[in-house]
Amino acid sequence: MAKLFRAVIMGPPGSGKGTISERIAQSFGLARLSSGDFVRENIAANTDAGVLAKTYIERGLLVPDHVMTRLLLPRLEEMTRHSWLMDGFPRTLAQAKALNSTCDLDLVISLNIPYETLKERLSDRWIHPASGRVYNMGFNPPHVQGRDDISGEPLIQHDDDKPEALVARLRHYKDVAKPIIDLYKSKGILHTFSGTETDRIWPYINSLLSTKIPSTSQTDTQRIPMP
Numbered sequence: 160m161a162k163l164f165r166a167v168i169m170g171p172p173g174s175g176k177g178t179i180s181e182r183i184a185q186s187f188g189l190a191r192l193s194s195g196d197f198v199r200e201n202i203a204a205n206t207d208a209g210v211l212a213k214t215y216i217e218r219g220l221l222v223p224d225h226v227m228t229r230l231l232l233p234r235l236e237e238m239t240r241h242s243w244l245m246d247g248f249p250r251t252l253a254q255a256k257a258l259n260s261t262c263d264l265d266l267v268i269s270l271n272i273p274y275e276t277l278k279e280r281l282s283d284r285w286i287h288p289a290s291g292r293v294y295n296m297g298f299n300p301p302h303v304q305g306r307d308d309i310s311g312e313p314l315i316q317h318d319d320d321k322p323e324a325l326v327a328r329l330r331h332y333k334d335v336a337k338p339i340i341d342l343y344k345s346k347g348i349l350h351t352f353s354g355t356e357t358d359r360i361w362p363y364i365n366s367l368l369s370t371k372i373p374s375t376s377q378t379d380t381q382r383i384p385m386p
C-alpha cells in the first residue's frame with residue numbers, strides 16, 4: 160500500500176485553518192478532519208461524549224482533554240487506510256501526546272497571522288452551523304447575503320468572534336500552543352507560515368505539500384462522514 164500522509168494544521172482563531180484545510184483537501188485529496196465538526200456532530204447525535212462536550216461548549220469553555228481524545232482517537236484509528244489533515248486538534252500538550260501515541264504525523268502547518276488581521280477577519284466571519292461552512296463578507300461572501308450557498312439556511316456569527324472575546328482567546332492560544340509547537344519543532348515536522356493574506360500564503364503551502372504528499376494519496380477527494 161502507498162505511504163499515507165498525516166498532517167495537522169494549527170493557528171489562532173481566524174488564522175485561516177478552515178479555509179486552508181479546505182484548499183488542501185481539494186488539491187491533494189486528503190480527508191479533512193475538523194475537531195470542531197466532530198464535536199458538533201457528536202452533540203447532534205447525542206453520543207455520551209457529545210452530551211458531555213455540550214455542557215462545556217454552552218459555557219464557552221474548551222472541552223477537557225479526556226473528552227476530546229475519547230471523541231477523536233477512535234475516529235483516527237478507523238482511518239488507517241486514509242491520508243488526512245486535522246484542523247483544531249491537538250489543542251493542548253496532553254492532546255498532542257495522546258495523538259502521538261496513536262499515529263506518527265508527517266507534517267504540522269502552523270499559521271502565524273498578526274492580531275489586527277485576525278480581529279478584522281473574525282468580526283466579518285459568518286458560519287453555517289450545520290455544515291461548518293465559513294464565509295467572510297469581504298473575502299468569500301455567500302452568493303445571497305446571510306444565507307448558506309448550498310442549503311440556503313441562515314448564517315450566524317459566534318459570540319466569541321467578537322473583538323472583546325478575541326484578546327482572551329488569543330492569549331489562551333499562545334499559552335497552550337507554545338509547548339505543542341516546541342514539541343513538533345523538536346520532531347522536525349513543523350512548518351510555519353506568516354502573513355496577512357491566505358492567497359499569498361497558499362502557494363508556499365501548496366508547493367511544500369507537492370513535495371511531501373505521495374501522488375497515490377491524491378485520489379480520495381471525499382470528506383469522510385461520521386459513521
Ligand SMILES: Nc1ccn([C@@H]2O[C@H](COP(=O)(O)OP(=O)(O)OP(=O)(O)O)[C@@H](O)[C@H]2O)c(=O)n1
Pocket residue numbers: 170171172173177194195196198215216219220221222223227246247248249250
Ligand atoms: N481540540 C478542541 C477542539 C474544539 N473544541 C471545542 O469545540 C468548539 C468548536 O471548535 P472549532 O470549530 O474548532 O471552533 P473555534 O474554537 O471557534 O475555532 P477557530 O476560531 O480557531 O476556528 C470550540 O470552541 C471548543 O469549545 C475543544 O474544546 N477542543
Ligand SMILES: Nc1nc2c(ncn2[C@@H]2O[C@H](COP(=O)(O)OP(=O)(O)O)[C@@H](O)[C@H]2O)c(=O)[nH]1
Pocket residue numbers: 170171172173174175176177178179280281283284285293294295296297298299355356357358
Ligand atoms: N479578508 C480575508 N479574510 C480571510 C482570509 N483568509 C481567510 N479569511 C476569512 O477569515 C475568517 C477566518 O478564517 P477561518 O478559515 O475560519 O480560520 P480558522 O479560525 O483558523 O479556521 C473566515 O471568515 C475566512 O473566510 C484572507 O486572506 N483575507
